[in-house]
Amino acid sequence: MTTDTLKEEDPKARDLAKSKQMASAVKSQQAARRRSMGMVKNYFPIALLALLCIAFALMNHRFVTLSNLVTVLQQTVTLLVVALGLTFVIIAGSIDLSVGSIVGMATVVAAMTAPSLGALAIIPACAVGLLAGTINGFVFVKGKVPSFIVTLGAMVVYRGIILIFTSGTTISIDDERFVNAFGGNSLGVPHSVVIAVVLTVVCLLILDTTVFGREVRAVGGGERVAALTGIRVERVKIGIYMLLGLLAGVAGVLNGAWSMAATAQMGTGLELDAIGAVVVGGTPLTGGQGSVLRTVLGCLIMVILSNGMDMVGLDPYIQNIAKGVVLVAAVFVTIDRSKISVMK
Amino acid sequence: MDGEGRGDEVQTIELTAEHLFKSYGSTRALVDVSTTLRPGRIHAFAGENGAGKSTLLKILAGVESADGGTLLLNGKPYRPRNLRDAEEHGIALVFQELTINPSLGIAENIYIDRMRRFSRRFGTLDAKKMRRTAQIIIDRLDIGISVEQDIASLDLGQLKCIEICRALSTQPSLILLDEATAFLGWKEVEAVLAVMRRLREEGVTLGFVSHHIAEVMGVADTVIILKDGANVGELHGADINAETIHTRMVGREVSAELYPARHERAASKTLLELSGIRLAESTEDLNLTVHAGEVVGIAGLKGAGGEQIIAIIAGDQRAAAGAMALNGSPYRPRLPTDGWLAGISYVPGDRAREGLIVDFSILDNLVMAASPHRGPVFNKAKAVDIAKGAVRRLSIKTNDIRAPCSSLSGGNMQKVVLGKCLGTEPRLMLLNNPTRGVDVGARQDIYRAIRKLVDGGLAVLLVSEDLTELLGISERLIVLRRGNVSGSFDLNQPCTEQEVVRCMV
Incomplete structure (x- = not known):
């Protein structure tokens, strides 16, 4: 049946056919738009990463060398290990602002025990991380205090503990067993990268x-x-905070072996970088959604952005602005607004 | 001055919809719907969940726009851009969900989007004037509420009336109500229906959606029946009868057997025993036994304590005093987890907030209570089997178990909640208003599924605001009044609604 024959017979039927046509046209347009938006949302982080790599490679040839790749990976490990734990916390709808301080504590503990324990210093370091995470989880769950507040307080408390133990000074780590185990290479592959993978x-x-x-x-x-x-x-909930604490302990060890020292300021600001990395990967802070691979992508984006801007020789002040803009822009594109009714 | 809300100059309007189409993704919500709303009449929209009633109302009120078709207002083309635009054309919508902000006063809630109208110099608010005009509107409905009252003291029916006042404050000639009574007790429903009749007398045109045929019969002048997004018939005045409505809306004869037959059984063993339970310090001791293979209904007005009793049994709330025993041994749940582990599954009253995670897939929700696993690892293949089984058993209307639950209609969402509960193979099932806002077809599916399980030995404790449902599927009925038992009925003997209602109030 065609519209032409209808036209002569019955104006009502023609109207009907016309509105049916219009309706299906609108529908297919909408569907196409939705599909393409879905693609953009899903693949934006990986496209952004590819774009950054290509841009930096064009601007500076040293960016694509093997040695720079290793540097990038080494710079990523601490952030990644922390962000992995945060991914669980964020998917569960909570937050942890104290991870930076926990990493700092773990590094200090590793530095203090490495001379006697060697590589086994990872055990007390992780134990301290686990303990700190457990405390956070218990106060949050049993005290029914919002996780933002609990961990904001914990961030300051744990930093204070670091200052007590270090008296604000730097503890150098020169135990070879420890440094080799967590900062060394085998067959050109850094141990820290293997651990992170x-x-x-x-x-x-x-x-x-x-x-x-x-x-x-x-x-x-x-x-x-x-x-x-x-x-x-x-x-x-307690489980995810324990897991995060444990991972922060490992991150502290990797951090110590990389810098061969524990300073009182170690890990400061790491929590914000890690939250940023999780979010840039496309895991929303509203909970329920997200993935580990997204977090890996987010970490690589954050590190490559810094590394590339350094290599290109961008003014450090401008670098900060660029990082902030990328963070907000990534969330602007990837967030699924249909699942979030109120933006807070 | 506008906004005084006087009812004496209602302008009559006639709203005609011609060949409306609307799709959401692959779901066709409206297919070539044409109808006319005539001045000064009450129009009821009847249809199963997902038939397109809400969509139609939203298009008429400018909340959604149609993919195709035209709207005519008094013969002139009408294309509302949004709710506000529709209001300016004299058309107001009261949403299905409650939109009252409990932290504001009554007058603020009525004028929530138009408080600027009462601004004085320097932008301060003339609250006195706002309250005065709000009171005029409330008085127009004759519902005995003062704007000075604390909003927390109002019951759901009164809050719904406040929302109707908000709609009235835009001086509409046409008010659309989307399932205004779905969450109300029968007493509150009466108040809302009285308000609708009153507005009709003033010449206001009304359109409303309801799943309760008694309400439709009680007030409607015209019934517009939708099925699968199409207008399948309109009934006027004396032609309106329940059977025709049911048959058209379901598309087949719905026999009187909405409720499946009960089978005679010998007395079986006691499963759950409540002794000396007190819902509050001041209430009397409450004793209740539930046997395997029976449905025990709990009737009562909203807040009488039925919902509280099943929340206590589920482990979600604590009783002020008393003890429970399950199969003869003490049962003291501290968390809902304890209830599930003891073989008690719980269908909460608010399916979208408590029953299921609407953003998650049908599969994820169906296996949430009892994830199949090997050690700590989730068994995906088995989960798919379980989910497909539940979809079949409860006839959940979907062709993709990985689609989010938000893509389902209310009735099918409720079936998912039931499926989740049945997946744990419970001994006792606690149901809080399991068919609230669910259409007849889905209701029948749900009742049949319950009856089949009860015949197999499941015990059910049912709290419902729908008295016919309680009488239709329970073996025994307990009536509560303010936390105390005020009557109990053995439904194997004949019993009328009037007798039960007498115990409720």
Whole structure:
């Protein structure tokens, strides 16, 4: 049946056919727009990363050398290990501002125990991280204080503890066993990068294949629903803070082995870089959504942005502005506004 | 001065929709819908969940725009850009969800989007004048509320009336109400219906959506029946009857057997026993037993305590005093988790906030309570099997279990919540208003699924504001009044709604 024959017979039927046509045209247009927007949202972080790499490579040939690649990876590890833990916390709908201080504490503990324990100094360092994370989790869950406030306080408290132990001075780390284990190379591959890759895979498996990972998402997606469905919300929340504390401990060790010293200011501001990396990767702060691979992308974007701007010789002041703009722009593009009813 | 809300100069309008089309993604919400709303009449929109009623109302009120078709207002083309624009044309919408802001006063809520109208010099607010004009509007409805009252003291029905006042404050000639009564108790519903009749007398045109056929029968002059996004018939005046509406809306004969038959059974063993439970310090001891293979209904006005009892059994709330026993051994849940582990599953009253995570997929929600796993690892293949089984068993209307629950209609969402609960193979199921805002077809599916499980030995404790539902599927009925038991009925003996209502009030 064509519209032409209808035209002569019945004006009403013609109207009808016309509005049907219009409706389907509008529909397919909308669908196409939605699909392309979905593509942009999903692939923006990786496109941004590719764009940055190409731009910096064109501007400075040293950017694409193997030695710079190794440098980039080494600069990424500490941030990545912290951001992995934060990914869980953020997907569960919470936040942790104290990770920078926890990393600093772990580095100090590693520096103080490395002379006697060697590479085994990672054990007390991680234990301190785990303890700090557990305390955060307990105060948050049992005290029912918002995680932002708990960890804001913890950030200052843990920094204070660092100052007490270091008296504000630098403790150098020159135990070879420790430095080689966590800062050395084998076959040209830095040990720290291997550790970070292993931890990434472990976190990926935890989040995507375990029941615990699903529970973390459920708590972030709808805490009340999760609780009424029998999920032990409190246990899940304490669990993610313990995991983050443990990872912050490892990050502290890698940090110490890389810089061969523990300073009182170590890790300051790291929490904001890590939150930024998670968010730039496309994991929203509203909870329920996100992935480990997005966090890896976000970390690489943040590090390559700094590294590339350094190599190009951009004014450090301008660098800060660029970083901030990239952060907001990335969220502007990737955020899925249909799932967030109110922007706060 | 406008905004005084006097009702004596209502302008009559006639709104005609011609060949409306609307799609959301691949879902066709409206397919060639034409209808006319005539001045001074009450129009009811009937249809199953997902039939397109809300979409139609939203298009008429400018909240959504149609993909195709035209709207005519008194014969002139009408293309509302948004809600405000529609209001300026004399058309106001009261949303399905409650939109009252509890931290503001009554007058502020009524004029929430137009407080500027009462600004004085230097931008300060003439609150006195605002309250005075708000009171005039409230008095027009004759609902006995003062603007000075604390908004927290109003019940849901009164809050809905405040929303109607907000709509009235725009001086509309046409008011559209989207499931205004879905969350109200029967007493509150009466108040809202009375208000609608009153407005009709003043010459206001009304359009409303309701799942309760009794309400439709009670006030509507015209019933517009939608099915799968199409207008499948209109009934006027004396032609309006429940059977025709049901048949057209479902597309097949809905027999009187909305509620499946109960089977006679010998007394089975006691499953749950509440002894000396007090909902508050001041209430009397409450004793209740639930046996395997029976449905126990709890009736009562909103706030009478039914919802509280099942929240206590679920482990979501604590009783002020008393003890519970499950299968003869003490049962003291500290968390909902304890309830689930003891074989008690819980369908909460608010499905979108408590029942399921609407952004998550149907699959994720269906297996949330009992994730199939090998050690700590989630068993994806088995989860897909479980989800597909639940979709089949409860006839959940979807062709993709990975689609988010937000793509489902209310009735199907509720089926997902039920599916989640059944996945744990419970011994006792707690249902809080399981068919609130659910259409007849989906209701029938839900009742049948429940009855089948009860015949297999499941115990059900049902709290509902729908008395016919309670009488239709319960074996026994407990009536609560202010936290105390005020009556109990064995429904194997005949019993009328009047008898139950007498115990409720």
